[in-house]
Amino acid sequence: MAMAADGAAPLARAERFIWLTARVLEQRRFAFHFLGGDADPVDTALGSYLNGDGGYGHALDPDLRGPHSQPLHTAHALRVLDALGRCSGRRIEQLCRHLTGVSTPDGALPVVFPGPRGYPAAPYHPMQDDPPGELEVTGQVVGLLHRNRIWHAWLFRATDFCWERVETLRRSHPYEIQGAVTFLDGSPDRPRAAAAADRLGRLVREQGLAVLDPARRAEFPVGPGYAPGEHLFPHDFARRPESLARSWFTDEETARSLDFLAAQQEEDGGWPVRRRAWAPGSALERRPIATLEALLTLRAYGRPLGAAAR
Numbered sequence: 001m002a003m004a005a006d007g008a009a010p011l012a013r014a015e016r017f018i019w020l021t022a023r024v025l026e027q028r029r030f031a032f033h034f035l036g037g038d039a040d041p042v043d044t045a046l047g048s049y050l051n052g053d054g055g056y057g058h059a060l061d062p063d064l065r066g067p068h069s070q071p072l073h074t075a076h077a078l079r080v081l082d083a084l085g086r087c088s089g090r091r092i093e094q095l096c097r098h099l100t101g102v103s104t105p106d107g108a109l110p111v112v113f114p115g116p117r118g119y120p121a122a123p124y125h126p127m128q129d130d131p132p133g134e135l136e137v138t139g140q141v142v143g144l145l146h147r148n149r150i151w152h153a154w155l156f157r158a159t160d161f162c163w164e165r166v167e168t169l170r171r172s173h174p175y176e177i178q179g180a181v182t183f184l185d186g187s188p189d190r191p192r193a194a195a196a197a198d199r200l201g202r203l204v205r206e207q208g209l210a211v212l213d214p215a216r217r218a219e220f221p222v223g224p225g226y227a228p229g230e231h232l233f234p235h236d237f238a239r240r241p242e243s244l245a246r247s248w249f250t251d252e253e254t255a256r257s258l259d260f261l262a263a264q265q266e267e268d269g270g271w272p273v274r275r276r277a278w279a280p281g282s283a284l285e286r287r288p289i290a291t292l293e294a295l296l297t298l299r300a301y302g303r304p305l306g307a308a309a310r
Contacts, residue, residue, distance in 0.1 A: 009306020010265055014291055017269030022288035025049075025060075029080065029292055035308055039084045046080050049073065054094035055102070062285040063278075064112065066119025069098065071109040075140040083296075087148035096152035099141070107157025108133020109141060122278050124225055135165040139179030143186030159187075166196050173223040174209050174232035181237055181245045194244060201248035210234055212253050214260035227276035233257045239293070240300045258301055261294055 008016075011034060018030045025045040031037030049060040055069025056077045064070050074095065081087040102113050110131035112121065121127065142158050162183045169180070180200055187193040204210050211217045211231045222230055234257040238245040246254070264271055270287045271294040277283045299305060 008269075010262070011295065011305040011308050013265065013269030014295055014305075015269070015308050017291060018288055020268075021270065021284060023285060025080070026288040026292060029083075030288075032084070033292070033296065034305075039086065042080065042084055043086060046077060049077065050091075053101075054091075054096075054098035059282075059285070062282040062289070063122035063125055064119075065121060065279075065282075068115045068119070069102075070113055070115075071099075071102070071137045071141065072111060072125070074099070074109075075137050075144075078141060078144040082144050082148060087144065088150065092145070092148075092150055093152070096145075096150070096154045099158075100154045103154070103158070104131070104133040106133050106161055107154075108135075108138040108161040109158070110134055111137050120279065122276075122282065124276065124278075133161060134176070134179075135162060135169075135183075136176045136179040138162055139166070139176075139181075139183035143179075143182035143184070145186070146183075146188055147186035149188075163192075163196075166200065169200065169203060172203065172207070172209065173226075174236070175223075177204055177209055177237060178232070181243060184244050197244035197247070201245065204237070204248055210237060210249070212249070212256075214256060227274070230274045230276065233260060235261050235297050235301075239297050254301075258298065258303060262298060262303060264294070 015030065015034070018027055022030070025042070028037065028042040028045045032039055032042050049056045049058045051057050051067070051069045053069055056073035057067045057069045059065045060073040061070070061076045064072055078087060099109065102109070104110060111134050112125050112127050112131060114127055114129055114131065138158055139162050142155060142162050145152075145155060146159070166180050166183065177200065184193040184197050184200075208220050209232065211220045211233050214233060217229075217231050220231055222228065234249040234254050237243070237248065238254070249257070266272060271291045273283060273286045273290050295305060
C-alpha cells in the first residue's frame with residue numbers, strides 16, 4: 001500500500017481520520033485493534049447502545065435511527081463482541097431471549113422489525129408490518145453465535161432456516177451472500193458448510209455478484225435497489241483468508257481486490273462508503289466503520305499498513 005504524498009503511512013492517516021470523525025465506539029475499537037488498547041473501553045462504549053430488552057438500538061447500525069432494538073443492530077453488536085472475544089455470558093443469554101421474541105414464524109430475523117413509526121431509516125430498509133425472515137441478517141447473527149459456541153433454544157430453528165435458504169438459493173444479491181458466508185464460516189457442521197460454500201461460490205461467479213476485476217467493474221451488474229456503483233468485491237465476501245469464501249476466487253483475483261481496497265483510502269485518511277447516501281449523519285458515521293473494516297481486512301491478508309501516528 002502506497003503512502004500519501006506527505007509521507008504518512010496508511011494507518012497513521014486512518015488514525016487521524018478516526019479521531020476527527022468517528023463515534024466513541026469506533027475510536028475505542030481502533031485503539032483496541034491497532035494501538036494496543038484494552039477491550040473494556042470498547043465493551044463500555046458498546047453498552048451504551050444496549051436496551052433493557054436485551055437487544056441493541058440507538059443507531060448502532062447508522063442506517064436505522066432511533067432507540068429501538070433492531071436485528072441489524074444485533075448483528076453489528078455481535079461483530080464487535082466477536083472481535084473482542086467477549087461473545088458469551090449473561091449478556092448473550094439475554095440477547096437470545098430477545099431474539100426469540102422478535103423472530104418471524106419460521107424462526108428467522110427480518111432486516112427491520114416493525115416498531116413505532118417516526119424514527120428515520122434508510123429508504124432501502126423499509127419498515128413493514130409483517131416482514132419476512134431474511135438470510136442477510138439471520139445468517140450473520142446465527143453464524144457469529146455458532147462461531148462462539150453459543151447454544152440456545154432460539155438457535156435451533158434459526159439454524160434450520162439458514163440451512164434451508166443457503167442450500168436452495170437460486171438467485172441472490174451480494175448482501176445476502178455476505179450473510180450466508182458468515183453463517184457457513186461459523187457453522188459447527190464443517191463438511192456440510194464446505195459443500196454449501198462450494199455451490200454458493202459457483203452461484204456468485206455465474207451471476208456476477210462479485211467484481212472479479214475492479215478495472216472492469218462497470219461491466220458487472222448492480223443489484224436491484226443498490227446505488228449506482230454499489231458493487232462488492234472478493235475481499236467483501238472473504239474478509240479473512242481462512243473464510244470459506246476465499247476459495248471462490250483465484251490468487252490473482254484476490255490480489256487485485258486487495259490492491260483496489262488499499263487504493264481506495266481517500267485524502268482524509270478514511271475509506272469511502274459505496275452504498276446510497278441518504279442522510280448526512282448516517283454517511284458520516286458509516287465511513288469510520290468502513291475504514292476499520294478495510295484496515296482489518298488488509299491486515300488479515302498481511303498487507304502493510306505502516307505505523308500509527310503515535
